[in-house]
């Protein structure tokens with residue numbers, strides 16, 4: 001993991017989700033009413049659709065960068081929390097297998 005990856009990628013429209021990367025500029029998200037990541041507890045995921053986030057990105061709104069950064073940081077903090085828990089519980093090998101089996 002690179003320390004700037006969650007924030008730099010967010011600003012460039014690359015969002016990390018529990019179901020893999022979302023490149024928000026892709027036209028398939030133009031009318032997508034779903035939250036960015038239904039499993040994510042962050043404010044943007046609880047409040048805005050993929051279509052609205054894409055609109056903000058395409059329009060060059062600075063709000064997109066803020067919301068996308070908030071989401072990506074929430075996603076990475078959740079991974080790190082689960083990683084620490086797995087180490088403490090002695091389930092790190094299972095954690096690794098699970099996270100490697102997910103789409104990138």
Ligand SMILES: [Zn+2]
Pocket residue numbers: 036037040041042043044045046070071072074
């Ligand atoms: Zn989120």
